[in-house]
Amino acid sequence: MLRLIGKRLLAAIPNVIGIVIVTFVLTRALPGDPAAFYAGPAATQEAVEQIRASLGLDQPLWGQFIDYVGDLARGDLGLSVSTGQQVLDEILRRLPASLELTLLGLLVACAIALPLGILAATRPGSWVDHACRLVTTLGVSLPIFFTGLLLAYVFYYLLGIAPPPVGRLDSMYSPPAHVTGFYLVDSLLAGDPELFFAAGKQMVLPVLTLAIFVLAPLARMTRAAMLGVLSSDFVRTARASGLSAATVLYRYAFRNAMLPVVTTLGMVFSFMLGSSVVIEKVFAWPGIGSFAVDALVQSDYAPVQGFVLVMALLFVTLNLMIDLLYTLIDPRVSIDD
Amino acid sequence: MDSPVPLLSVESLGVEFRTRGGTVHALEDVSFTVGKGETVGVVGESGSGKSVLFYAVLGILDAAGRITGGRAVFGGLDLVRASASELEEIRGREAAMIFQNPRVALNPIRKVGHQIEDVLARHTSTPSAELRRRAVEALAAVRIPDPERRYHAYPFELSGGLCQRIMIAIALACSPSLLVADEPTTGLDVTTQAAVMDLIGELARKRNMASVLITHDLGLAAEHCDRIVVMHAGHVVEVAPTAELFARPRHPYTARLIATTPHAVADLRSLAAIPGSLPDLRRGDLPACRFLDRCDRSEAACLQRPLPRVSAGPAHAVACRRPL
Amino acid sequence: MTEHAGLRHVRYVLSDNPVTAGSFALFGLFLVLALVGPWIAPFDPLETDPSKVLQPPSAQHWFGTDQLGRDILSRVIVATGLDFGMALAAVLLSFGIGCALGACAGYYGGWIDRVVSRLADTIMAFPLFVLAMAIVAALGNTVENIIYATAIINLPFYIRVARSEVNVRRNAGFVEAARLAGNTEARILAFHLFPNILPPVMVQISLNMGWAILNAAGLSFIGLGVRPPQPEWGIMVAEGASYMISGEWWVSFFPGVVLMLAVFCFNLLGDGLRDMIDPRRRT
Numbered sequence: 045m046l047r048l049i050g051k052r053l054l055a056a057i058p059n060v061i062g063i064v065i066v067t068f069v070l071t072r073a074l075p076g077d078p079a080a081f082y083a084g085p086a087a088t089q090e091a092v093e094q095i096r097a098s099l100g101l102d103q104p105l106w107g108q109f110i111d112y113v114g115d116l117a118r119g120d121l122g123l124s125v126s127t128g129q130q131v132l133d134e135i136l137r138r139l140p141a142s143l144e145l146t147l148l149g150l151l152v153a154c155a156i157a158l159p160l161g162i163l164a165a166t167r168p169g170s171w172v173d174h175a176c177r178l179v180t181t182l183g184v185s186l187p188i189f190f191t192g193l194l195l196a197y198v199f200y201y202l203l204g205i206a207p208p209p210v211g212r213l214d215s216m217y218s219p220p221a222h223v224t225g226f227y228l229v230d231s232l233l234a235g236d237p238e239l240f241f242a243a244g245k246q247m248v249l250p251v252l253t254l255a256i257f258v259l260a261p262l263a264r265m266t267r268a269a270m271l272g273v274l275s276s277d278f279v280r281t282a283r284a285s286g287l288s289a290a291t292v293l294y295r296y297a298f299r300n301a302m303l304p305v306v307t308t309l310g311m312v313f314s315f316m317l318g319s320s321v322v323i324e325k326v327f328a329w330p331g332i333g334s335f336a337v338d339a340l341v342q343s344d345y346a347p348v349q350g351f352v353l354v355m356a357l358l359f360v361t362l363n364l365m366i367d368l369l370y371t372l373i374d375p376r377v378s379i380d381d
Numbered sequence: 382m383d384s385p386v387p388l389l390s391v392e393s394l395g396v397e398f399r400t401r402g403g404t405v406h407a408l409e410d411v412s413f414t415v416g417k418g419e420t421v422g423v424v425g426e427s428g429s430g431k432s433v434l435f436y437a438v439l440g441i442l443d444a445a446g447r448i449t450g451g452r453a454v455f456g457g458l459d460l461v462r463a464s465a466s467e468l469e470e471i472r473g474r475e476a477a478m479i480f481q482n483p484r485v486a487l488n489p490i491r492k493v494g495h496q497i498e499d500v501l502a503r504h505t506s507t508p509s510a511e512l513r514r515r516a517v518e519a520l521a522a523v524r525i526p527d528p529e530r531r532y533h534a535y536p537f538e539l540s541g542g543l544c545q546r547i548m549i550a551i552a553l554a555c556s557p558s559l560l561v562a563d564e565p566t567t568g569l570d571v572t573t574q575a576a577v578m579d580l581i582g583e584l585a586r587k588r589n590m591a592s593v594l595i596t597h598d599l600g601l602a603a604e605h606c607d608r609i610v611v612m613h614a615g616h617v618v619e620v621a622p623t624a625e626l627f628a629r630p631r632h633p634y635t636a637r638l639i640a641t642t643p644h645a646v647a648d649l650r651s652l653a654a655i656p657g658s659l660p661d662l663r664r665g666d667l668p669a670c671r672f673l674d675r676c677d678r679s680e681a682a683c684l685q686r687p688l689p690r691v692s693a694g695p696a697h698a699v700a701c702r703r704p705l
Numbered sequence: 706m707t708e709h710a711g712l713r714h715v716r717y718v719l720s721d722n723p724v725t726a727g728s729f730a731l732f733g734l735f736l737v738l739a740l741v742g743p744w745i746a747p748f749d750p751l752e753t754d755p756s757k758v759l760q761p762p763s764a765q766h767w768f769g770t771d772q773l774g775r776d777i778l779s780r781v782i783v784a785t786g787l788d789f790g791m792a793l794a795a796v797l798l799s800f801g802i803g804c805a806l807g808a809c810a811g812y813y814g815g816w817i818d819r820v821v822s823r824l825a826d827t828i829m830a831f832p833l834f835v836l837a838m839a840i841v842a843a844l845g846n847t848v849e850n851i852i853y854a855t856a857i858i859n860l861p862f863y864i865r866v867a868r869s870e871v872n873v874r875r876n877a878g879f880v881e882a883a884r885l886a887g888n889t890e891a892r893i894l895a896f897h898l899f900p901n902i903l904p905p906v907m908v909q910i911s912l913n914m915g916w917a918i919l920n921a922a923g924l925s926f927i928g929l930g931v932r933p934p935q936p937e938w939g940i941m942v943a944e945g946a947s948y949m950i951s952g953e954w955w956v957s958f959f960p961g962v963v964l965m966l967a968v969f970c971f972n973l974l975g976d977g978l979r980d981m982i983d984p985r986r987r988t
Contacts, residue, residue: 059822059826062827062830063830064825066836070840070843115892139636144917166767181969181973184968185965185966185968185969187919187922187923187961187964187965187970189923189926189939189942189943189946190942190961190965193945193957194949194958196950197950197954201949201954209765209950225486244505247795275443275480276485277480277486278485278486280480280486281479281480281486281548282485282499283479284473284477285503285551285552286471287473287500287503288469288502291471291499291503296669297489298486298493314831314832314833315831315976316832317834317835318835319834319923321835322927325926325927327945336389336838337927337928340838340929341928345842348838349839352839355830355831355832356830356836358657359830359831360830373538374490375535376489376490
């Protein structure tokens with residue numbers, strides 16, 4: 045198992061190198077002269093040159109690249125011009141908010157998509173099947189920012205049962221003591237159920253928005269995979285052995301159907317991380333996405349680059365976990381390597 | 382050989398499939414019996430409905446299939462009218478089935494030992510501490526070498542022959558009184574085929590278990606079966622004891638089938654092919670005799686319904702208006 | 706299959722599947738709006754009117770007016786051209802470049818294959834929307850750069866389809882025959898192999914159009930690319946966002962619904978095309 049993890053880690057290295065190169069190229073492709081930008085409009089030519097030298101921008105490109113990699117290795121993602129803070133600190137501070145939203149969204153999406161896909165596959169042509177088709181095609185067609193606004197309009201403005209879409213906690217509460225950074229977990233650890241529900245209420249709409257978007261590809265894949273597996277020879281054998289319908293469905297069909305579904309999780313994570321940026325903007329969620337968008341609007345590029353790098357590394361990590369999960373389910377993989 | 386009360390008695394069974402291209406009349410008026418401890422071969426071309434017949438009997442037709450009528454009495458219970466849970470109780474415990482292409486007919490991501498345990502846990506009251514020992518015993522019973530180690534194997538780690546033995550072990554784990562083997566040697570190499578067939582025959586004799594061998598290979602059926610049921614396009618066209626069937630085939634189709642079987646002819650040049658192909662079973666106007674278009678003995682009377690069932694001896698029946 | 710039989714098959718699929726027929730009709734409507742939108746819009750999409758700010762839908766303004774008194778229906782109609790144009794340009798770019806790279810990689814193999822595959826893998830190593838954000842941020846905040854960014858994040862899909870389709874046919878009989886007949890490698894690739902990758906790629910294009918529209922609108926929504934006051938669906942939703950939770954739903958609602966319909970239309974169209982081209986892969 046350890047050897048396998050090691051192999052997967054090695055295989056991820058080219059991707060990490062690619063990510064670092066791309067982010068470096070994007071940094072250098074910035075419009076205008078970063079030195080002039082940092083120096084401000086009133087700076088003299090001399091001051092600009094001085095800043096250029098201090099930023100290392102007077103060196104040849106490969107020299108700049110080595111500096112860049114060195115900075116990354118030290119965890120230095122640069123300073124945010126608008127907040128004056130270290131980008132890495134700011135990102136680490138905001139990361140739990142984004143992760144809490146994304147993970148909960150994925151959980152809710154799975155909780156709906158998997159049973160829906162299974163039901164649709166076991167009753168082809170039924171109303172569940174048609175509902176599943178509709179949900180999967182509609183779900184991928186919904187602009188996520190629009191879904192979010194629509195939900196906020198209906199549940200906050202019209203029905204008044206959701207809190208206003210303004211961040212992780214209503215202003216009358218103060219956040220729980222920082223342990224994990226996840227408010228739901230931290231409030232429970234602090235033994236404060238009222239705070240837990242307050243944080244939970246804020247999460248309902250953004251999580252639902254994300255879940256609606258993500259459940260579409262998941263349900264579609266689950267349905268297709270289950271259809272394939274249910275007509276396979278080994279399910280026929282299981283039925284011929286008189287195993288109960290539940291055993292056939294879950295222990296035999298579902299576990300096998302999960303293999304292609306797990307493979308598509310990578311694409312699902314790609315969608316999720318991208319859409320979390322938009323959702324954070326809609327619900328004023330203080331995560332790393334809204335941090336990047338705010339910085340982008342102010343032409344503050346260091347946070348954007350840091351954000352892209354962190355997101356890409358997060359994505360690589362998630363893909364690595366998918367690989368390992370796959371190996372755990374499918375005994376055939378470890379031999380193939 | 383036909384014992385007074387047969388183990389399985391199928392009467393006038395009909396099966397249809399609804400497809401996008403229309404309704405397929407897969408089985409019509411199918412009747413035959415299997416006696417206790419008897420070995421019966423069910424022979425026909427692919428598409429003749431011989432597998433579907435036993436899917437219907439055991440209640441494992443897929444969702445598009447439907448039994449249109451008839452009975453299938455097994456151990457006093459009509460399986461056509463039995464509830465889904467009654468059928469589940471019988472499958473694997475009283476009547477078991479094994480399939481072709483054994484490497485894909487086993488759950489690819491579950492240890493074979495656990496797949497045997499699943500059946501034991503479902504149908505017997507074996508305490509969970511005992512399950513493993515019984516699974517290893519079941520592996521040993523089908524003469525799998527080193528069963529303790531194979532218990533932990535996955536199907537992809539085993540050869541086709543071993544996988545077929547595993548499937549037999551699963552099927553026989555609860556000592557059923559009927560084993561249906563659906564083309565059990567397809568997808569295996571020749572030497573393994575013989576070993577698998579011998580194993581099935583030996584286990585059936587030892588346990589006094591009836592077995593049904595579904596095959597397109599009349600020679601294989603002749604070698605292993607007491608009696609043979611010949612199927613064509615969803616009809617049973619002839620039923621007879623093996624020796625009698627080969628000595629005096631009465632249905633034109635059976636005669637042709639025997640002529641195409643290499644085992645029965647010395648000279649390969651006399652090997653005859655059967656002209657034409659199976660009729661399109663989606664047709665609404667299927668003739669009474671579905672062999673009509675391929676038959677050189679047909680006459681106007683052959684169009685008349687119903688298709689007659691002629692007795693040609695104590696245990697010999699043929700569904701033909703002009704038998705040989 | 707002859708042309709005649711092909712047409713008959715198309716007609717059969719359309720009559721068999723009214724949803725696909727409906728999506729074809731909707732696509733036609735969008736196409737008309739995109740082409741002649743500016744001439745059929747009832748009002749000037751940029752004209753502000755302080756006396757008509759935030760009016761709900763009425764007989765005169767079917768979709769209501771926005772915070773500057775502009776007619777939302779006219780803005781939605783005129784935006785069709787820009788949104789479709791951005792998506793189409795992006796998809797055509799990634800189609801052209803992606804298929805060329807993928808086909809070369811699949812045909813020549815070797816180092817070309819390794820470089821192209823590594824490129825596709827590197828793009829896929831990013832969450833795609835985040836990469837698009839980064840590209841627009843780096844290249845500059847313009848409509849063209851939105852198109853380039855959307856094209857780049859779609860590249861891997863075309864590269865992979867073209868590569869695998871060419872790779873399996875590289876040594877097929879008809880290719881050997883063309884080679885023996887004295888065709889150059891480039892000619893074989895362009896005239897004998899390339900036509901084979903078109904059917905699967907057409908399905909990809911249709912599915913991608915919807916996604917490209919969503920992507921471009923999403924970038925506009927977070928403030929990249931299209932600048933106000935230019936009408937564009939994503940930015941119109943963004944402008945109406947704050948009014949949504951104070952009750953003026955129509956400012957965001959109509960551009961959002963039309964955007965959704967457009968994407969929905971392309972997704973249905975893609976599914977329908979897939980049924981037509983390859984009925985076996987129907988899910």
